[in-house]
Amino acid sequence: MSIHDWFKRKKLQKEAEYTRERLDIPGNLWIKCYKCNQTIYNKDLEANLKVCPKCGYHFKLGSAERVRQVSDNGSFKEIDQHLTSKDFLNFTDTKSYAGRIKDSILKTGLNDAIITGTAKIGTYDVALGIMDFSFMGGSMGSVVGEKFTRLVELAVEKKIPVIVFSTSGGARMQESIMSLMQMAKTSAALGRLRENGLPYISVMTDPTSGGVSASFAMLGDINIAEPAALVAFAGPRVIEQTIRQKLPPGFQRSEYLLEHGMLDIVCERQKLKDTLTKILRFFKD
Amino acid sequence: MPKPEKTKYSRPILEFEKPLLELYEKREKLAQIQETGKMEMTEEIKQLDKRIEVTRQQIFSGLTPTQIVQVARFIARPNTLDYIGMIFEDFIELHGDRNFADDPALVCGIANLNGRSVVVMGHNKGHSTKENLARNFGMANPEGYRKALRVMRLAERYDKPIISFVDTPGAYPGLGAEERGQAEAIAKNLREMAELTVPFVSIITGEGGSGGALGIAMGNRVLMMEFSIYSVISPSGCASILFRDAARADEAAVAMKITAKDLLELGVIDDIIKEPQGGAHNDPELSAKNIKSAILKQLEPLLPLSHRELIADRYNKFRKMGIFNE
Numbered sequence: 001m002s003i004h005d006w007f008k009r010k011k012l013q014k015e016a017e018y019t020r021e022r023l024d025i026p027g028n029l030w031i032k033c034y035k036c037n038q039t040i041y042n043k044d045l046e047a048n049l050k051v052c053p054k055c056g057y058h059f060k061l062g063s064a065e066r067v068r069q070v071s072d073n074g075s076f077k078e079i080d081q082h083l084t085s086k087d088f089l090n091f092t093d094t095k096s097y098a099g100r101i102k103d104s105i106l107k108t109g110l111n112d113a114i115i116t117g118t119a120k121i122g123t124y125d126v127a128l129g130i131m132d133f134s135f136m137g138g139s140m141g142s143v144v145g146e147k148f149t150r151l152v153e154l155a156v157e158k159k160i161p162v163i164v165f166s167t168s169g170g171a172r173m174q175e176s177i178m179s180l181m182q183m184a185k186t187s188a189a190l191g192r193l194r195e196n197g198l199p200y201i202s203v204m205t206d207p208t209s210g211g212v213s214a215s216f217a218m219l220g221d222i223n224i225a226e227p228a229a230l231v232a233f234a235g236p237r238v239i240e241q242t243i244r245q246k247l248p249p250g251f252q253r254s255e256y257l258l259e260h261g262m263l264d265i266v267c268e269r270q271k272l273k274d275t276l277t278k279i280l281r282f283f284k285d
Numbered sequence: 286m287p288k289p290e291k292t293k294y295s296r297p298i299l300e301f302e303k304p305l306l307e308l309y310e311k312r313e314k315l316a317q318i319q320e321t322g323k324m325e326m327t328e329e330i331k332q333l334d335k336r337i338e339v340t341r342q343q344i345f346s347g348l349t350p351t352q353i354v355q356v357a358r359f360i361a362r363p364n365t366l367d368y369i370g371m372i373f374e375d376f377i378e379l380h381g382d383r384n385f386a387d388d389p390a391l392v393c394g395i396a397n398l399n400g401r402s403v404v405v406m407g408h409n410k411g412h413s414t415k416e417n418l419a420r421n422f423g424m425a426n427p428e429g430y431r432k433a434l435r436v437m438r439l440a441e442r443y444d445k446p447i448i449s450f451v452d453t454p455g456a457y458p459g460l461g462a463e464e465r466g467q468a469e470a471i472a473k474n475l476r477e478m479a480e481l482t483v484p485f486v487s488i489i490t491g492e493g494g495s496g497g498a499l500g501i502a503m504g505n506r507v508l509m510m511e512f513s514i515y516s517v518i519s520p521s522g523c524a525s526i527l528f529r530d531a532a533r534a535d536e537a538a539v540a541m542k543i544t545a546k547d548l549l550e551l552g553v554i555d556d557i558i559k560e561p562q563g564g565a566h567n568d569p570e571l572s573a574k575n576i577k578s579a580i581l582k583q584l585e586p587l588l589p590l591s592h593r594e595l596i597a598d599r600y601n602k603f604r605k606m607g608i609f610n611e
């Protein structure tokens with residue numbers, strides 16, 4: 001890291017802190033629940049897997065935290081960590097894509113919006129992918145598509161099931177058509193996985209929408225979502241603009257999708273690892 | 286010498302075609318005079334036709350991405366059913382997803398192409414507001430994608446090639462569409478198209494709008510018409526989200542690289558189908574002829590391939606998509 005980057009990183013971290021303060025979250029010690037507004041001791045929240053002990057609200061999880069929560073201790077071996085996004089269109093909106101990539105890497109310590117690797121869950125071997133919303137809103141560009149596809153291909157090679165946790169605002173628009181093509185690539189890979197008789201479990205977390213929901217997130221042999229997660233093709237604002245009416249409460253939330261037949265299970269975070277273990281056992285035994 | 290046709294020019298024109306309007310009107314007047322038999326105008330009409338051609342050539346050889354978007358979306362542009370009528374014989378439309386409804390925004394059917402049975406499908410926009418309302422502006426609901434999949438499977442069972450025509454602003458973002466699983470319908474099509482055991486050619490004829498376009502566009506070969514567009518989001522959508530200003534759609538259209546030429550350079554499509562001078566709407570018959578010969582050309586090398594080879598061919602095509610640092 002250059003000295004310039006170091007200063008930039010400090011600056012970005014300070015900005016993040018400022019945002020937290022604005023959201024009335026005093027430092028790291030106490031957190032205010034977005035839903036019930038109660039103040040929670042951060043340690044209690046962590047101990048409760050980042051679910052509000054008072055109202056059950058599921059806070060967003062970073063990919064590293066998710067790995068710790070669902071995989072057996074120390075079993076996760078990351079692959080393809082070195083892949084990074086490229087500004088191949090020289091795309092500049094209010095800021096250049098190259099700049100956004102760099103800032104996101106500095107700010108999050110991640111190389112892109114998904115981490116992939118092998119792990120054990122309840123002693124079962126799996127190919128595990130976990131998206132991270134903090135990296136450019138979990139948007140899918142070439143790197144997300146490529147890492148997902150390589151993960152599935154690795155699973156075919158090792159003959160193990162695939163589990164992917166999704167969270168995404170949709171396509172990475174700065175990669176334009178190439179982001180759209182990742183939907184085709186990842187879905188084709190899942191076709192190959194199925195041909196090889198290997199299961200794929202999709203876990204959708206808040207929010208999962210657009211190009212990710214319309215490709216690999218919805219293609220699980222088993223589709224799971226965390227409670228109250230937004231799972232959608234088009235976002236609520238787009239739909240409101242199209243139909244010019246208010247949407248019903250709970251629209252596009254996990255429970256709504258379960259009711260409409262799109263999910264197998266809405267699973268609380270506390271029960272998630274246990275549920276995944278039972279499903280893996282079903283496929284294995 | 287055959288007489289020039291008379292009222293060829295009474296038709297809608299695009300904003301940037303305005304310099305042609307005066308010439309079109311003048312030509313119509315000359316043709317009327319000619320018609321009355323009072324004066325011989327053949328030579329003048331011939332001269333004027335040349336001027337029209339030169340002017341049109343000038344306009345269409347330098348279109349900006351925004352102007353190409355206008356051509357691609359033009360209400361007079363031939364739609365899927367127009368093309369099906371001009372390219373295939375014995376077309377029979379097949380309706381319904383066998384589950385919920387028939388979706389008029391996406392038409393499917395069986396047909397004959399130069400003596401060969403094929404399955405065809407495509408989003409269908411209208412040529413008028415009334416038609417567009419009936420066709421939902423070519424924006425399909427989940428039933429459209431499920432019908433398309435049903436008909437693709439029919440093609441597969443009887444070993445018939447599939448031709449898809451893509452022309453949609455996007456999959457319909459409506460309440461019912463979400464309720465009935467728009468995301469699932471598209472996702473499933475993507476996975477299933479990758480596994481099809483028959484030759485499959487897709488043509489972006491007008492507007493290739495995001496997942497709604499891709500939902501029927503995973504051909505072994507993907508072609509674009511010269512003035513069509515293919516994009517992950519509309520230029521105005523991109524402008525309002527990324528540029529924070531919908532009015533900057535022109536800039537977004539340039540930045541996003543959505544024209545046939547751009548996509549050929551990026552390796553996303555296999556070939557560009559030339560349009561008649563002045564765009565497809567200027568000569569639908571010739572446009573259809575160009576599409577037909579492009580389909581035949583692309584199908585030929587696919588026909589002898591085995592089921593396994595066709596799947597591998599398609600897998601490898603989409604597997605290569607993506608640009609990143611390794």
Ligand SMILES: [Zn+2]
Nearest residue numbers: 033036052055
């Ligand atoms: Zn709470």
